Amino acid sequence: MLAEALVLSALLFMIGAFGVLIRRNAIIVFLCIELQLNAVNLSFVAFSRYLGIEGQLFVFFVMTVAAAEAAVGLAIIISIFRHYETVNVENFNLLKW
Amino acid sequence: MTGLALLLTGLAQVGQPGVGEVFEPFLPGMILILPLAGFVANGVLALVSGCRNARMIRTGMAAEIGSVTHSLSSWIGPGAVGAAFVLTVVNFVGMLGAQPHEPFVQGYWTWIASGNLSVEAAIQLDQLSLIMMMVITGVGFLIHLFSVAYMRDDPGYSRYFCYLNLFIFFMLVLVMGASFPLMFVGWEGVGLCSYLLIGFWFEDPEKADAGKKAFIVNRIGDLGFLLAIFLLFTHLGALDYVGVFEAAPESLPYGGTVVTAVALLLLLGAIGKSAQVPLYVWLPDAMAGPTPVSALIHAATMVTAGVYLIARAGVLFALAPIGSATVATVGAVTALFSATIALQQYDIKKVLAYSTISQLGFMFLGVGAGAYAAGVFHLMTHAFFKALLFLGAGAVIHSMHHALHSTHSDWDAQDMRNMGGLKRFMPLTWATMVIATVAIAGIWPFAGFFSKDEIIWYAGAAAGNGYGVLFTVLWGMALLAAALTAVYMTRLIVMTFHGINRTGPEEAKLLHEAPLTMTVPLTILGILSVFSGWINVPDSVQDSIFGGFGILPMSEWLHHWLDPVTESADAIRLSGLGPYAESAPLGGGPVAWAAIATGAALVIVILTARVVSRQQILPASESEQPADGIRKILYNKWYVDEIYDRVVVRPIIAASRFGSRWLDQVLIDGTVNAVGSLTRSLGWFGSLFQTGQVTTYAVVFTLGALTILGVLIL
Numbered sequence: 001m002l003a004e005a006l007v008l009s010a011l012l013f014m015i016g017a018f019g020v021l022i023r024r025n026a027i028i029v030f031l032c033i034e035l036q037l038n039a040v041n042l043s044f045v046a047f048s049r050y051l052g053i054e055g056q057l058f059v060f061f062v063m064t065v066a067a068a069e070a071a072v073g074l075a076i077i078i079s080i081f082r083h084y085e086t087v088n089v090e091n092f093n094l095l096k097w
Numbered sequence: 098m099t100g101l102a103l104l105l106t107g108l109a110q111v112g113q114p115g116v117g118e119v120f121e122p123f124l125p126g127m128i129l130i131l132p133l134a135g136f137v138a139n140g141v142l143a144l145v146s147g148c149r150n151a152r153m154i155r156t157g158m159a160a161e162i163g164s165v166t167h168s169l170s171s172w173i174g175p176g177a178v179g180a181a182f183v184l185t186v187v188n189f190v191g192m193l194g195a196q197p198h199e200p201f202v203q204g205y206w207t208w209i210a211s212g213n214l215s216v217e218a219a220i221q222l223d224q225l226s227l228i229m230m231m232v233i234t235g236v237g238f239l240i241h242l243f244s245v246a247y248m249r250d251d252p253g254y255s256r257y258f259c260y261l262n263l264f265i266f267f268m269l270v271l272v273m274g275a276s277f278p279l280m281f282v283g284w285e286g287v288g289l290c291s292y293l294l295i296g297f298w299f300e301d302p303e304k305a306d307a308g309k310k311a312f313i314v315n316r317i318g319d320l321g322f323l324l325a326i327f328l329l330f331t332h333l334g335a336l337d338y339v340g341v342f343e344a345a346p347e348s349l350p351y352g353g354t355v356v357t358a359v360a361l362l363l364l365l366g367a368i369g370k371s372a373q374v375p376l377y378v379w380l381p382d383a384m385a386g387p388t389p390v391s392a393l394i395h396a397a398t399m400v401t402a403g404v405y406l407i408a409r410a411g412v413l414f415a416l417a418p419i420g421s422a423t424v425a426t427v428g429a430v431t432a433l434f435s436a437t438i439a440l441q442q443y444d445i446k447k448v449l450a451y452s453t454i455s456q457l458g459f460m461f462l463g464v465g466a467g468a469y470a471a472g473v474f475h476l477m478t479h480a481f482f483k484a485l486l487f488l489g490a491g492a493v494i495h496s497m498h499h500a501l502h503s504t505h506s507d508w509d510a511q512d513m514r515n516m517g518g519l520k521r522f523m524p525l526t527w528a529t530m531v532i533a534t535v536a537i538a539g540i541w542p543f544a545g546f547f548s549k550d551e552i553i554w555y556a557g558a559a560a561g562n563g564y565g566v567l568f569t570v571l572w573g574m575a576l577l578a579a580a581l582t583a584v585y586m587t588r589l590i591v592m593t594f595h596g597i598n599r600t601g602p603e604e605a606k607l608l609h610e611a612p613l614t615m616t617v618p619l620t621i622l623g624i625l626s627v628f629s630g631w632i633n634v635p636d637s638v639q640d641s642i643f644g645g646f647g648i649l650p651m652s653e654w655l656h657h658w659l660d661p662v663t664e665s666a667d668a669i670r671l672s673g674l675g676p677y678a679e680s681a682p683l684g685g686g687p688v689a690w691a692a693i694a695t696g697a698a699l700v701i702v703i704l705t706a707r708v709v710s711r712q713q714i715l716p717a718s719e720s721e722q723p724a725d726g727i728r729k730i731l732y733n734k735w736y737v738d739e740i741y742d743r744v745v746v747r748p749i750i751a752a753s754r755f756g757s758r759w760l761d762q763v764l765i766d767g768t769v770n771a772v773g774s775l776t777r778s779l780g781w782f783g784s785l786f787q788t789g790q791v792t793t794y795a796v797v798f799t800l801g802a803l804t805i806l807g808v809l810i811l
Binding site for chain 1: 787788789791792796
């Protein structure tokens, strides 16, 4: 049971990670990050069956932070779009020195 | 004033020496504190008036003279020194009554405590330091008084008195300190004040350079002094005078390497401070300072510190006969050498400067011959008549400067070729300077006769024991130097005061006698130049005509007075070298040589006066420098400055230039710059990886996370 859940979680995480690395659309990248978070949530829940309730507790923290992150992240993407008329991450190279 | 007090108090004490009584000092610390307080007060006034002068210059007004700060400085400056003089006299009279055998030492606090080195901040009052204090505060007070008039129109008036008070303080520290390190503090302090006062008019780069030259040349001597202190400490473990002079005869063998090294190193220090060959070159340049400064620092007090040092460390020099002989040689060579230069100088202060160097050479010869009291005696009489000569020259320059200034002439106010016939305009200055000239020329019964002839006598008498040939030669050189002294001083008087007036008719109308505050010190010093020699009439001539057939008072008073200080050195000398000879190298006793000396001096003075007054002297602007042989060499001071320039100054400048061009700019700057550009290029290389692309960062981040994970798993 645990093994299946962990395999699923790993698959989801890998999909999210590759999405973040190879997709260009900022919205998609953002969705992929959410996917990774939830993959981790899945493994938390799976482990909590054997190791105690703390795993589920932690899931709630992750969800809360994810919600806050979604709000902030979407706001940034919207303001970027207003400025550049695009959400393609290849067009942004401001994050340097 | 000093010598007059000496004379009067001494007269009162003759015949009733209460040896061995307890000496009760009276406020000895105050003697130091008063000039220091004067320095602080005048320093504040100098800051206040300096700020005000700057404001006035900014607003376009001329600097104000005769303000509150000005008159306050006029009272505080001389007042502090005068009060110190009064206290010194009180202590001196106290010591006259007691004539204690042991020095009075008072410690105030522990200055240095480190390991087994402990130096007390202590003052020592004994016969030698009190004589020095009398000269410093007495002559110092007179010169402060003279300066009130001389410096009246100077915008830096308060600053001047500030420095002068500080000088008196450090000079007193030098002679009152009870240990070698404290003497060194005073030694450096007077050097600082000398530098500040030589460069007092620092707007003129030449004068500022003269100050630097004095300071740098003195460093060479100071190094020797410092090394001597270190040697003394490593071998004796003590640095206070009492400890050193008690331990030295027991711990250091007679004529041994250590004590000889100490003596020679101390001599190096004394050579620097007292402007002896070969380090004398700073003193003629030091004449760039105000003339009263030349009188006080560069004639009467500071430059005699070397003689004081040797007299104070007499025990060490007596233990090192080679050291003493070197002292005497340096002295005699200097006396003769600088006397020859003085013959062909035209600047009135330069003549006096070379004369001072020459007289200091006599003092060195005296202490080198073991006659410490004779050296100190000449130190004292020389302080009187040379201060008088400088102050008289100051009065002349003051008058000349005013006259030339009012007619907007650009002639040199110090060049004797521009003077002539000043006797008519300045009779009192003329009279006092003639007295000083007769005194320095060594004509009986003036002060210089007794002191200088005593030194020459001892130099001759020292030829009777060890180093006989050497001292015979030195004695001959001293006689020659004494004869030259009479020549150049007579030349100075005749060129300045006699003959036709060469200032020009317009200027001649403006020449005037100096004001009262200048003539009073001149008169007092004139009286001293006559009488101060009488405090030490030798026993051997007391009953001849030179002692006035016993009329002149105080036979060998100074010798007896200094006995407690010099007796241990005298005893060592006696056991090491034997007694002085009874006659001079060519035969003849003290009376015969006194007659020869004074007769010769008189003849030389008269002959020189006749020769110089017949010479046709042109004003400086019309005369050329002498073209022929020896006169040209003397006019150019044996080219010593030029030789030093080639041999010392230029190689040092070349080495410094090499250091700055190659070592500093190429090697050190190159290394630093290389490190800088290496860092910069590494940074540039690193910044290539920073694309600004979020995706790139995410890839690197992921790879990093995977690597760490891999390491953890494996």
